[in-house]
Each structure stands twice: as structure tokens, then as C-alpha cells.
Amino acid sequence: MKRYLIYVLLMFCCFSVYGQLAEEQRKRWTFAFYGDDSSENFQWSIAGNSNGQNPNVLSEVIWTKLKGAGMGLDVDLNIWSHIFFKGSYHKAFIRNGTATDHDYAADDRTQPTYSAFLKSNEGHTSRYSIALAYEIKFHELLAIMPYAGYAKNRQSFSLKNLEEKGDTKLNSRYQTNWSGTVVGLDLEVARLQRINLNAGLSYQQLHYTGLADWNLIDAFKHPLSFKHTAKGFESQVLLRLNFKINSMCAAYLRGEYRYAETGKGIDRLFLADGQERESRFNGAVRKVKGIGAGIIFSIR
Structure with missing residues (x-):
């Protein structure tokens, strides 16, 4: 039985390779330009000490409905046979959003000691990725392209009072x-x-770093007040509907959803007198959804 399975597998591989070699081997490069609108939620919290106690949530900051317009570029370059280089870049500018900052004296977010309701209407997000992919055509109506590579995402958020009063202004980052x-x-x-x-699925194992400047706290060092480090992951779902205009050009609609979170890590606090303190970083969670439209140029 095993021998027959091996024969079938070898025949399948031979037919697959033969079908691919029989195709017209022409280089294909595609460039997709797009604009989009996105909405993002993001949050993190820390504990009172390195053991995650005293209390288990000491401070928590939550950004909600960070909205803004962005633009991006996706490229697929057929570098040899069925091997492709894939690259992408996207940047969005935050123009609207809110945030909350809460501190607690007891476990499970009880006995609040500080609460602030803030605005976050400045900042930006960006991401880029590079990867190698292999195209497999099962039929003229169906093709898949697995890939692997490297990706980086960045965020820059602000914290400001809803109404500014006095000469000293909150402008934390x-x-x-x-x-x-x-x-x-x-x-x-x-x-x-x-x-x-077109449908796309991706998964990313990542290292997370968060850098903060809490500008109104004199006891903290500036411009780096504290630093968060942890490990986590991100997953993405992308859908794209293409409308062919001619052999070289197509318009398209796109929608995507991203979810990222980290595990527990380290919160390192830098004080103005030069001392440093550590506590547990409980983790960060990020959710992004966006819709957009663009145009694709194909070169053969």
C-alpha cells in the first residue's frame, strides 16, 4: 500500500512540474498602489512588580478608534521561473481617536487611584514586509502562492487632554x-x-518594543520614560477584488483585518534621578481594520 502511495505521489509531482514547465515562461511584475481608511484599537497594561503582583494591573492605557487615511504599495516581481519577490509598504496618519489612562491600587482593576479620558488625534502607523514566494497553478482559475519573509510594524500614538488648560500641556507619546x-x-x-x-492569510512571530515619553511627570526621565519588551504574534486576513481594465491595468477594492498581541514581558522605568525599576509588562493587544481602493499595473 505504501508503495502505491509513493507511485501516486511521484506521478502527481511529475505532472505538476511538467504542467508548470509547459506554461509560457514570461516574467511578470505587478505594482499595486492604493489608498485606504483604517480604524485601530490598541492597549497595554503593567503590574506593580516583576512577579505580576501589588497589584496585578497597576496601570492601563487604552486607545480606541484611531482613524486616519493611508496609502500603500504592493509589488510582486517574478525573478525566476515560479519564484517571486514580494514587497509591501503602507503608512497611515492618525487624525482622530480617544484614549483612557487608569491606575489601580488593588488587584483586578479595583480601587482606582487615577483616571483620565484623553484624545489621540496625532500620530502615524507604518509597516513593510519583504518575502520570497512560489506560485503554484492548479488550474487557469486557481493559483496559490505560499511565501516566507520578514515584516515590521510601527506605531506612534499621542495622549492629549480633551481640553487644554493653563500653560503646561499634556503631550505624551x-x-x-x-x-x-x-x-x-x-x-x-x-x-x-x-x-x-485575491485572498491572503499571514502569520507573524514578532518581537515587541514600546517606548514612552510621559512629558508631565517630572519624576520620569525624558525623552525616554519607560520601555516595554515582549514576544508575540500577528495574524492578517486580506481580500482584494480586481476589475480588469486592459491587459496591463486593473482597478481593485481591498479590505483587511489584523490582530496582534504579546505575551508577558518586562516594563523598565527610567527615573529622573538615574535610577531604574522593573515590573511585569502584562502585554499589548492591537486590532486593525481597513478598507480601500487602488490600481494595479502588470508588466510582462
Whole structure:
């Protein structure tokens, strides 16, 4: 039985390779430019000490509905046979959003000692990725492209009072860096002669760093008040509907959803007198959704 399975597998591989070699081998480069609107939620918290106690949530900051317009570029370069280089870049500018900052004296977010309701209407997010992919065509209506590479995401958020009073203004900043290896799968389905659907799934193992400047706390060092480090992951779902204009150009609609979170890590506090303190970083969670439209140019 095992011998027959081996024969079948070898025959399948031979037919697959033969079919791919029989295709017209022409280089194919595609460039996709797009604009989009996105909405993002992000939060993190720390504990009172390195053991996650005293209390288990000492401070928590939550950003909600950070909205703004962005633009991006995706490229697929056929470098040899069925091997592709994939690259992408995206940047969005935050123009609207809110945030809350809470401190607690007891476990499980009880006995609040500080509460602030803030605005976050400045900042930006960016991401880029590079990868190598291999295209497999099962049929003229279906193709898949598994890939692996490296990706980096960055965020820059602000914290400001809803209404500024006095000469001293709250203008705290929190910046993040999520980076690591990424694996994914692109799927292309041609439904009609001039319409096709692309779907993408990706997963990223990452290292997380968060840098903060809490500008109104004199006891903290500036411009680096504290630093968060942890390990985590990100997953993404992307859908793209293409409308062919001619052999070299197509318009498309796109929608995506991203979810990222970290595990527990380290919160390192830098004081103005030069001392440093450590506590447990409970983790960060990020959720992003966006819709957009763009145009694709294909060169053969």
C-alpha cells in the first residue's frame, strides 16, 4: 500500500512540474498602489512588580478608534521561473481617536487611584514586509502562492487632554515596534473574464518594543520614560477584488483585518534621578481594520 502511495505521489509531482514547465515562461511584475481608511484599537497594561503582583494591573492605557487615511504599495516581481519577490509598504496618519489612562491600587482593576479620558488625534502607523514566494497553478482559475519573509510594524500614538488648560500641556507619546518573521499564503480565484478575487492569510512571530515619553511627570526621565519588551504574534486576513481594465491595468477594492498581541514581558522605568525599576509588562493587544481602493499595473 505504501508503495502505491509513493507511485501516486511521484506521478502527481511529475505532472505538476511538467504542467508548470509547459506554461509560457514570461516574467511578470505587478505594482499595486492604493489608498485606504483604517480604524485601530490598541492597549497595554503593567503590574506593580516583576512577579505580576501589588497589584496585578497597576496601570492601563487604552486607545480606541484611531482613524486616519493611508496609502500603500504592493509589488510582486517574478525573478525566476515560479519564484517571486514580494514587497509591501503602507503608512497611515492618525487624525482622530480617544484614549483612557487608569491606575489601580488593588488587584483586578479595583480601587482606582487615577483616571483620565484623553484624545489621540496625532500620530502615524507604518509597516513593510519583504518575502520570497512560489506560485503554484492548479488550474487557469486557481493559483496559490505560499511565501516566507520578514515584516515590521510601527506605531506612534499621542495622549492629549480633551481640553487644554493653563500653560503646561499634556503631550505624551508612545511608540511601538513589532518585527519578526512572517509566513503566508495568497490565493487567486478567477471568477469571470474581467473579475478575479485575491485572498491572503499571514502569520507573524514578532518581537515587541514600546517606548514612552510621559512629558508631565517630572519624576520620569525624558525623552525616554519607560520601555516595554515582549514576544508575540500577528495574524492578517486580506481580500482584494480586481476589475480588469486592459491587459496591463486593473482597478481593485481591498479590505483587511489584523490582530496582534504579546505575551508577558518586562516594563523598565527610567527615573529622573538615574535610577531604574522593573515590573511585569502584562502585554499589548492591537486590532486593525481597513478598507480601500487602488490600481494595479502588470508588466510582462
